[in-house]
Structure formats: structure tokens, C-alpha cells
Amino acid sequence: MQKEAGIHRGDSAAERVGDTGGEVADRVRQVIAAVGVSQREFARRIVMDPSKLSRSLSGARRFTVAELARVADTGDVDAAWLLGSGAQADPVPTGRPATRTRRTAGAAPADGGRPLQIVRETVRLIAERGFHAVRVADIAEACATSTAGIHYHFPGRDDLLEAAVRWCMDEDTARRAAHIAEAADVAGELRQLIELQTPYTRQQRRQWSVWLDLWAEAARSTVVGRLHVEYYRQWRETVADVIRRGVAQGAFRPVDPEIAALTLTALIDGLASQVLATTPGEPGTSADDMQRALLAHVDTALIAR
The missing domain is CATH 1.10.357.10 (Tetracycline Repressor, domain 2)
Structure with missing residues (x-):
């Protein structure tokens, strides 16, 4: 078995989901409405560029599989339902926050979901060890999940690195705004x-x-x-x-x-x-x-x- 050397690049990062009729985008809009936050805030929670989310919702860009996985986790809905390949046993009730009844032992805290937990732990480990010394296995251990669980949300090295940078940017911008206001x-x-x-x-x-x-x-x-x-x-x-x-x-x-x-x-x-x-x-x-x-x-x- 090949030894894991740091955070690696995944080929699945480029996998896009077909959405000719706009059904996937419509389901994502339902999730955003159910969570009850702005589109920009939802983009922050799924660690996605707000402009990419906007283009994907308008049909100008297709969602990747990993992005929809993060949408599903944050909205607590079935990924298969988002993809249109399965029935949603717990329909998303537009206008009220999605429930968290399916969380299990070792799951991410409800104040952000698994994607944000992964990114926060990645940033912490980068600070302690340096980016190239951090393995996916280390992040998985810190998040009490498997390496497959990490790759489910962030298939490749660039995906995780971009999410970590964007999260740091958002946190820094929020702190600056709060300090200036004082x-x-x-x-x-x-x-x-x-x-x-x-x-x-x-x-x-x-x-x-x-x-x-x-x-x-x-x-x-x-x-x-x-x-x-x-x-x-x-x-x-x-x-x-x-x-x-x-x-x-x-x-x-x-x-x-x-x-x-x-x-x-x-x-x-x-x-x-x-x-x-x-x-x-x-x-x-x-x-x-x-x-x-x-x-x-x-x-x-x-x-x-």
C-alpha cells in the first residue's frame, strides 16, 4: 500500500453534476431557505466562494460532487435527494432550520457542520505542523472520522487548501469589522x-x-x-x-x-x-x-x- 504523504490531490475534485433542468440548483435553494440564512452566509458555512455558489444557482456553473456533499451536510439532507437519485425521507421544510436528528456519535458539532469542522481542524494542524506535514489521516483523527469522510467533502489537496484559506479570510475580515466598530x-x-x-x-x-x-x-x-x-x-x-x-x-x-x-x-x-x-x-x-x-x-x- 502506498504511504500517505501529506494532503494529496484527488482526481474527483473536477467531477461536476449535470443539471440541465435546474432541479439540483432548485433543491439547493430549498436547503438555503430551510437553514434560514443569507446566500452569502450559506456559502461561508459550506466553505465555498459566494460567487461560485451564485453562478451554480443561476445555471452558469455546475456544482461539484463535493460541494453538494457539503450542502447536504450543512442542510442535514440526503445527498441522493440533492442529486435527484433518491427519495428524501425527511423533506426540507422551507422557512425553518433543518433538523439535526441524523447526527451520530463522533459527528461534527451543530454550529457549522462537518465541512467547517474539517476546515477548522485543518487550519489548526497547519499552524502547528506546516501544510505539507499535515496528512489527511491527521485531520480525520482530529475530526473523529475516516479519511474517506474527509475526501467526501474535500476530494483533493487544492479543495482543502482553498477552503482553509477562504475560512481564514472570512474569520479575519469578521474580526477586523468588529474591532473597527469599537x-x-x-x-x-x-x-x-x-x-x-x-x-x-x-x-x-x-x-x-x-x-x-x-x-x-x-x-x-x-x-x-x-x-x-x-x-x-x-x-x-x-x-x-x-x-x-x-x-x-x-x-x-x-x-x-x-x-x-x-x-x-x-x-x-x-x-x-x-x-x-x-x-x-x-x-x-x-x-x-x-x-x-x-x-x-x-x-x-x-x-x-
Whole structure:
């Protein structure tokens, strides 16, 4: 038997489901309505690009087998019913959340379902060991399932890696939005963003460890490369928007917001890399050093006198 070497690529990742009459898309719409969330939120729960979900529902793109497996798990419906090849013993009641009566021992928690559990455990293991050191068997053990159970939702390496990157992006975006909402002014918003990106806690260091590992993958993977570009476009635009408003209010110097955001985010990345290379408590660049340097940069380059 061939030894399993890390997360591998599966040939079934490209399997698409025919839907000439739109019946599959219609059943997926029923599931979304029954779960009672927005289409974007449902895409987050099944770890799928919202634009891909939208195109699949409109008929411009066909669902893959794995995507429908994640839809079935999240909506707690039979995959055979989604495919139109079996009767649904527990019809989806449009307008109320789907039940979880079929969950069994070792099943994923109800607050997200098996796909999100797989992705969360994958991210945790990547942070601890590095992407290429993580085997599907490790993820299966962490999720109390089998390797076949992992491949059922994410057939290949690229599928799982894309889902892990997208989940990290969504989590990071949500945290940024919450922190900005707490600030009293634009200068406070910028300080909140800096604090959020400074790896003080174990969770923040883990998040940065994942990002550093995924940066290396972005140089080799077209899928991750596209997500990397998308994430940084959103991240820099968030920073640029804060700076733009600060300039308009007279709180910041009249700088180019895009250039200032590019400079600040590059400083954050470089300093965070140095912090992660330093063992906490040992000589080197600490999280405190990073935050002081970033705040000094903001004070010198941005704050209006």
C-alpha cells in the first residue's frame, strides 16, 4: 500500500453534476431557505466562494460532487435527494432550520457542520505542523472520522487548501469589522487594526503561522495565489479607507491613501514575520516591539500636526 504523504490531490475534485433542468440548483435553494440564512452566509458555512455558489444557482456553473456533499451536510439532507437519485425521507421544510436528528456519535458539532469542522481542524494542524506535514489521516483523527469522510467533502489537496484559506479570510475580515466598530475615531480605528494584527496571543501567533505557510503555497498554487491577491486587495482597501477618511477629517496628513496603506501593511507583514521567528521571552523582535514600531510609523507618517 502506498504511504500517505501529506494532503494529496484527488482526481474527483473536477467531477461536476449535470443539471440541465435546474432541479439540483432548485433543491439547493430549498436547503438555503430551510437553514434560514443569507446566500452569502450559506456559502461561508459550506466553505465555498459566494460567487461560485451564485453562478451554480443561476445555471452558469455546475456544482461539484463535493460541494453538494457539503450542502447536504450543512442542510442535514440526503445527498441522493440533492442529486435527484433518491427519495428524501425527511423533506426540507422551507422557512425553518433543518433538523439535526441524523447526527451520530463522533459527528461534527451543530454550529457549522462537518465541512467547517474539517476546515477548522485543518487550519489548526497547519499552524502547528506546516501544510505539507499535515496528512489527511491527521485531520480525520482530529475530526473523529475516516479519511474517506474527509475526501467526501474535500476530494483533493487544492479543495482543502482553498477552503482553509477562504475560512481564514472570512474569520479575519469578521474580526477586523468588529474591532473597527469599537473605535471612537479614525486614529483609533487604525490603532485597533494594528493591535489586531500584532501576534500577542497564542491564537494570533497561530493565525500568523497559517498565513506564512499559505504565502509560500501562494507562490506555487494558482488557486491560493488568486485568494492571496483577493485577500490583500480587501485588507489594503480596509486600511486605505480608514486613512482616506482620516485625511478628509484632517486627522491625518494629506497622503495618498493607497500608497500609505501599502506601506503600512507591508510593515505589518515584515514585523510579524520577525515576531514569529522569535520565541516568546527570548531576545529578538517581540510583539511589543512590533506594536511600538507600527505606532511610531503612524505617528510620524500619518498623524497631522
